Amino acid sequence: MTRLHAGNPDPVRAILDGMAAWAGAPADEAQCPVRDVLDRVGQKWTLLILVALEPAPRRFSQLQRQLRDISKRMLTQSLRQLERDGLVSRQVFPTKPPSVEYALTDLGRSALPAIGALLVWADDNHEAIRASRAAFDAEEVA
Amino acid sequence: MTRLHAGNPDPVRAILDGMAAWAGAPADEAQCPVRDVLDRVGQKWTLLILVALEPAPRRFSQLQRQLRDISKRMLTQSLRQLERDGLVSRQVFPTKPPSVEYALTDLGRSALPAIGALLVWADDNHEAIRASRAAFDAEEVA
DNA sequence: CAGAATCCCGAAAGATACTG
DNA sequence: CAGTATCTTTCGGGATTCTG
Numbered sequence: 565m566t567r568l569h570a571g572n573p574d575p576v577r578a579i580l581d582g583m584a585a586w587a588g589a590p591a592d593e594a595q596c597p598v599r600d601v602l603d604r605v606g607q608k609w610t611l612l613i614l615v616a617l618e619p620a621p622r623r624f625s626q627l628q629r630q631l632r633d634i635s636k637r638m639l640t641q642s643l644r645q646l647e648r649d650g651l652v653s654r655q656v657f658p659t660k661p662p663s664v665e666y667a668l669t670d671l672g673r674s675a676l677p678a679i680g681a682l683l684v685w686a687d688d689n690h691e692a693i694r695a696s697r698a699a700f701d702a703e704e705v706a
Numbered sequence: 707m708t709r710l711h712a713g714n715p716d717p718v719r720a721i722l723d724g725m726a727a728w729a730g731a732p733a734d735e736a737q738c739p740v741r742d743v744l745d746r747v748g749q750k751w752t753l754l755i756l757v758a759l760e761p762a763p764r765r766f767s768q769l770q771r772q773l774r775d776i777s778k779r780m781l782t783q784s785l786r787q788l789e790r791d792g793l794v795s796r797q798v799f800p801t802k803p804p805s806v807e808y809a810l811t812d813l814g815r816s817a818l819p820a821i822g823a824l825l826v827w828a829d830d831n832h833e834a835i836r837a838s839r840a841a842f843d844a845e846e847v848a
Numbered sequence: 849c850a851g852a853a854t855c856c857c858g859a860a861a862g863a864t865a866c867t868g
Numbered sequence: 869c870a871g872t873a874t875c876t877t878t879c880g881g882g883a884t885t886c887t888g
Contacts, residue, residue: 606748650838686743696792
């Protein structure tokens with residue numbers, strides 16, 4: 565068990581080693597923790613939902629309004645996955661009409677710093693990225 | 707310009723505000739820095755490539771071997787995007803046969819801490835996640 | 849060695865309509 | 869309100885083949 569700790573001096577290197585270890589098993593790569601989480605991260609809505617739940621628990625409609633252009637279908641699906649992964653809790657109130665409240669679990673909350681760091685980086689550097697793209701595209705034409 | 711700084715006491719909140727600001731423009735959501743970077747992150751190979759380039763610059767074939775099951779096509783495509791975004795530099799050596807070396811730019815390197823944090827979290831918690839999934843699936847059957 | 853060019857499939861995700 | 873059920877489209881990405 566190669567466990568990585570936050571205090572690890574070179575986590576990135578350890579990650580590479582960990583990936584190398586998984587490289588042996590052909591089909592078991594789906595079980596690799598890195599790939600596993602990366603798939604979730606790629607889900608387009610999951611991270612936004614987690615972030616949206618940070619300030620306080622939300623109800624279904626509240627989330628849909630907050631995320632603007634997400635369909636009910638995708639919201640339901642994403643929430644189900646997050647619930648299955650244990651990052652989000654779902655509590656049904658048998659009112660009339662029924663209301664459902666979603667909240668971050670401790671596990672889900674523990675992911676926010678890392679996610680936040682990524683989003684902060686995105687915000688800090690997207691201008692540089694856009695500039696780089698413009699320059700790159702300009703050369704392509706020439 | 708709501709700029710987020712690493713020292714911000716509550717970056718997540720600021721991100722939400724930032725997203726809300728973008729929510730106004732209907733089609734310009736693609737320009738939202740958060741969405742923009744999230745798309746890249748979801749690319750399945752981009753993060754792995756960045757991590758793989760951390761220790762030292764690599765050549766095309768080296769990368770392909772290191773990432774095991776990536777095809778030439780996807781490796782080329784991913785590297786091009788990263789180059790376009792200014793995260794990776796590409797240098798061609800006119801040897802015979804030609805060799806190409808890829809390296810992280812300063813911008814690319816600046817993204818590694820955030821990525822590392824995410825991957826460390828993944829490794830630390832994937833066991834809890836897998837347990838949660840098992841429990842969830844067990845209930846579904848019942 | 850380091851790609852470019854095609855072909856093709858399955859998964860992700862959007863639109864729409866119906867329900868308890 | 870909080871979903872579920874379909875249908876359809878899009879697109880990421882794998883396999884294969886060809887080149888300088």
